[in-house]
Amino acid sequence: MKAGVIGVDVGGTKMTAALANRDGKIVKLLRIQTKREEGAEGGFKAICEMVKSLHEEAKTQGLSVEKVGVGFGGPVDFERGIVYLSHHVPGWENFPLRSELEHRFGVPVTVDNDANAGTLGEWMFGAGKGVNDLLYVNIGTGIGGGIISDGKLVRGWRNLAGEIGHMTVKPDGPVCTCGRKGCLEAIASGSAIGREGTERLGRLVRSEEVFQLAEQGDPIAKQILAEAVDALAFAIGAAANLFNPKKVILGGGVAEAPEHLLIEPLRERLVRYTLPQVYEGLEVVRAQLGYDAGIMGAIALALIAE
Ligand SMILES: [Zn+2]
Numbered sequence: 001m002k003a004g005v006i007g008v009d010v011g012g013t014k015m016t017a018a019l020a021n022r023d024g025k026i027v028k029l030l031r032i033q034t035k036r037e038e039g040a041e042g043g044f045k046a047i048c049e050m051v052k053s054l055h056e057e058a059k060t061q062g063l064s065v066e067k068v069g070v071g072f073g074g075p076v077d078f079e080r081g082i083v084y085l086s087h088h089v090p091g092w093e094n095f096p097l098r099s100e101l102e103h104r105f106g107v108p109v110t111v112d113n114d115a116n117a118g119t120l121g122e123w124m125f126g127a128g129k130g131v132n133d134l135l136y137v138n139i140g141t142g143i144g145g146g147i148i149s150d151g152k153l154v155r156g157w158r159n160l161a162g163e164i165g166h167m168t169v170k171p172d173g174p175v176c177t178c179g180r181k182g183c184l185e186a187i188a189s190g191s192a193i194g195r196e197g198t199e200r201l202g203r204l205v206r207s208e209e210v211f212q213l214a215e216q217g218d219p220i221a222k223q224i225l226a227e228a229v230d231a232l233a234f235a236i237g238a239a240a241n242l243f244n245p246k247k248v249i250l251g252g253g254v255a256e257a258p259e260h261l262l263i264e265p266l267r268e269r270l271v272r273y274t275l276p277q278v279y280e281g282l283e284v285v286r287a288q289l290g291y292d293a294g295i296m297g298a299i300a301l302a303l304i305a306e
Helices: 036-059 097-105 112-127 188-201 209-217 219-242 264-272 289-303
Strands: 003-010 013-020 028-031 063-072 109-113 134-140 143-151 247-251 281-287
Touching: 003 112, 003 134, 003 289, 013 063, 013 209, 013 289, 028 036, 036 063, 036 097, 036 143, 036 264, 063 097, 063 112, 063 289, 097 109, 109 112, 109 289, 112 134, 112 143, 112 247, 112 289, 134 188, 134 219, 188 219, 209 219, 219 264, 264 281
Parallel strands: 003 063, 063 109, 134 247, 247 281
Antiparallel strands: 003 013, 013 028, 134 143
8 A cells, every 4th residue: 555644734714634645745635614613622523524534535545644744723832742722713722632633543643833834835845845944934814934944844942933923023013913012923914914004094904905005006005015025024134144044935825915016025125134145045935835835734744754
């Protein structure tokens, strides 16, 4: 029998699971939507149903499932496979996700946060293929990130390395989801751009509309984006000076914006905050996996597990 792996991407209420072969090629994909009220219990049940169903699918395809990787939407104690909490759903606090899954399915399970999973996914299958030093920044509702240095994911002692979204870029800036002030996430995430648009334009807008207005030349929208780009450049430049990456990869919904509104101005702005020798040859590119980033990250987690 050929070896296969299962990846599971646990978002807030969206769960995706896939059976893949050893090259990371997906042979079967499942998606389930759960309700927030169902809490961790409902989420865990949904995960188990999908993994069970993919195990059965593996048998019919002549694949033997050797490992399971789970990318989780919230901080995770990587060593012990315990979820600290979910950013979206109550009840996940200190949930021993790895041991619960290993107990039920009898295969080794790796659990990590979705930012680390996304970083591994882009590194193995996307814009970071073959690059030993890269910074991944996911700009969506919040901002997450991950670091590959010397060909290895940097975790830190509590698996919290790469949290670029919570770098302070403006000490007295807007309040962040983490409770502090002026984090990158509170200035340059999709929700922050939407919030600024709503305040300064005097009507409810989402970040997508701020980008559209900037494209049409609206001075307020252009100003909001200029501030977001400046904050991104400040944080990315500081991170780049610390570990000298070859590539900065931007993923998430906001990074889908037209290049000339985000990535190009960011490249230009980075000069200001990055040591010239670090800036030289530094590539700033869009992530390649798009909508599949989460699930490919979970598969990558399973594949690199020892
Ligand atoms: Zn924060």
